[in-house]
Amino acid sequence: MPHTTVTSVVSDARLTRFHVGVIAMCAALMIVDGYDMVSYGTVVVRLMDEWQMDPVTAGVLGSLALVGMLVGGMFIAPLADRYGRRPLMLSCVTVASVASFSCAFTTGPQQLGVLRFVVGAALGALVPNFLALTAEFAPRASKALLVTFVSSFYSVGGIGAAVFAINIEPVWGWRGVFYVAGLPLLLVPVLVRFLPESPEFLALNGQQGKLIAVLSKVDPRRDLSDVVATARPEIRRARVKQLVSNGNALNSVLIWTFFAMCMLLSYGLNTWLPKLMQTAGYALSSALWTLVMLNIGGMVGAVFGGWLADRWTYRGTLVLYFAMAAVSLVGLSFNPTTVLLNTLLFVAGAATIGALAIVHAFAVEFYPTEVRSTGVGWAAGIGRIGAIGGPTLGGALLALQLPFQQNFIAVAVPGVIGAVAVAIVAKRRFRTARPDAVTTSPVPA
Known part of the structure; x- marks a missing residue:
C-alpha cells in the first residue's frame, strides 16, 4: 500500500500561523544578510578618509566578505544536507553577528578584512539554507512567491544599513553602523525555541517522530498515519558530482553564470553607488539616499518577480529583469533630473536585487531535496565570483577616473550577459543517479 509523501502533505497544506512564523524567521535572517553586506558600502567613504585608503584597496577590502561567502556557500x-538545516543556521547567524559587531573595534584594514571574511563565510552558508527551508515548508501554489518574498527582505536590511548610516555616523562615526550589527544575537534564542527542521530532511534521514511532529503543525487537519520517514543513505555520497553529471552540467554552469552576473550588479552597486554619485557632484548624504531608493526598488522587484514567475516562467522573468537592469543603468549614465534619477534607481534596484531573489528561487526549485543545499550553495558560492568582482571592478573603474557616463555603461554589461545566459538555459530536469533508478526533479520553466 503506497504511503502519503511528505511533499504532498506540504504542497497541499494551507498557509497557517506556523507557516507565517517560519517565513518571518527566515525573513529576519535575510534582513541580517542585507544589513551586514550593505553596511560596508555605507562606511567606505569615511574609512577611505580615516585610513587613507585608495579606491582599489577599499574595493578589495569590500570583496573579502564576498570571498567568505563563496567559501561558505561552497564548503x-x-x-546541512548531512546534518540538517537548523543546526547550521543557528551556528551561522551567531558567528556572523559576533564577527560583524567586532568590526566596530578594528583599527585598520587588515583586522576589518579578516572579520568581514568571517561574516561572509557565515552568511554564505546561512542564506542557501534558510531559502531552502522556506521552499520546503511552502505550499505548492505559493512556493516561488514565498521564496522571493523572503529574499526581498535583503533590501530591508540594505535600507536599514543606509538609514542607520545617515543618522548614526554623524553621532557615533562609522563604528556605530557595526554596533547595530550585533543586535541579531537577540534573535538567536527565538530561533532556538521556534525554528523547525526541514520535513524533507527529517524524512530522508528516517526521523519519524520529529517528522510527524513537524507535519502536524504544517497541516493540523491531515491524517498522517500513513506518512513514513525512510532513510536513504546512498544520497549522502558525491553530492557535488551530481551537479555536473547525468546531463546536469550545462544547466548548472548557466545557473552559476547568471548568479555571478546578478551578484556583480547587486553588490557592486551597493558598495560603490554612493561614491559614483559623489563623483557626479552629489553631497554624501544625498549619495547615501540613492542606496535607499535602490533597495526599495529591490524589495518591490523581488516580490513582484516571484508573483510574475508563478504566473509566467522563471526564464522569461529573469530575461526581462536583466534587460531592465542594463537599460536603467545606461539611463543613469546621462546624469538625469532628480525625478528621473529616482525612477531609474528604483528600476535598477528592482531589476538587479529583484533578479537575485528570483535566481535563488529558481535554484531552490531546480535542485531536489537531497542535493538542495549543495546545489543552491554552489550556485550562490560560484556566483560570489561576480559579487567579489563587483566591488573590486568598481574600485578599479573609479581609479581609472573615467567619465561618469562610461562608469555606468560599463556596469550595465553584466546585465546583458545575464540575460543571454538565462535565455539559453536548457529546458531539462535535474537528474539524480541512484543505484536502482534515475530520478528527476521538477524544472522551473
Missing part, C-alpha cells in the same frame, strides 16, 4: 552550506 559550509552543503553540510
Whole structure:
C-alpha cells in the first residue's frame, strides 16, 4: 500500500500561523544578510578618509566578505544536507553577528578584512539554507512567491544599513553602523525555541517522530498515519558530482553564470553607488539616499518577480529583469533630473536585487531535496565570483577616473550577459543517479 509523501502533505497544506512564523524567521535572517553586506558600502567613504585608503584597496577590502561567502556557500552550506538545516543556521547567524559587531573595534584594514571574511563565510552558508527551508515548508501554489518574498527582505536590511548610516555616523562615526550589527544575537534564542527542521530532511534521514511532529503543525487537519520517514543513505555520497553529471552540467554552469552576473550588479552597486554619485557632484548624504531608493526598488522587484514567475516562467522573468537592469543603468549614465534619477534607481534596484531573489528561487526549485543545499550553495558560492568582482571592478573603474557616463555603461554589461545566459538555459530536469533508478526533479520553466 503506497504511503502519503511528505511533499504532498506540504504542497497541499494551507498557509497557517506556523507557516507565517517560519517565513518571518527566515525573513529576519535575510534582513541580517542585507544589513551586514550593505553596511560596508555605507562606511567606505569615511574609512577611505580615516585610513587613507585608495579606491582599489577599499574595493578589495569590500570583496573579502564576498570571498567568505563563496567559501561558505561552497564548503559550509552543503553540510546541512548531512546534518540538517537548523543546526547550521543557528551556528551561522551567531558567528556572523559576533564577527560583524567586532568590526566596530578594528583599527585598520587588515583586522576589518579578516572579520568581514568571517561574516561572509557565515552568511554564505546561512542564506542557501534558510531559502531552502522556506521552499520546503511552502505550499505548492505559493512556493516561488514565498521564496522571493523572503529574499526581498535583503533590501530591508540594505535600507536599514543606509538609514542607520545617515543618522548614526554623524553621532557615533562609522563604528556605530557595526554596533547595530550585533543586535541579531537577540534573535538567536527565538530561533532556538521556534525554528523547525526541514520535513524533507527529517524524512530522508528516517526521523519519524520529529517528522510527524513537524507535519502536524504544517497541516493540523491531515491524517498522517500513513506518512513514513525512510532513510536513504546512498544520497549522502558525491553530492557535488551530481551537479555536473547525468546531463546536469550545462544547466548548472548557466545557473552559476547568471548568479555571478546578478551578484556583480547587486553588490557592486551597493558598495560603490554612493561614491559614483559623489563623483557626479552629489553631497554624501544625498549619495547615501540613492542606496535607499535602490533597495526599495529591490524589495518591490523581488516580490513582484516571484508573483510574475508563478504566473509566467522563471526564464522569461529573469530575461526581462536583466534587460531592465542594463537599460536603467545606461539611463543613469546621462546624469538625469532628480525625478528621473529616482525612477531609474528604483528600476535598477528592482531589476538587479529583484533578479537575485528570483535566481535563488529558481535554484531552490531546480535542485531536489537531497542535493538542495549543495546545489543552491554552489550556485550562490560560484556566483560570489561576480559579487567579489563587483566591488573590486568598481574600485578599479573609479581609479581609472573615467567619465561618469562610461562608469555606468560599463556596469550595465553584466546585465546583458545575464540575460543571454538565462535565455539559453536548457529546458531539462535535474537528474539524480541512484543505484536502482534515475530520478528527476521538477524544472522551473
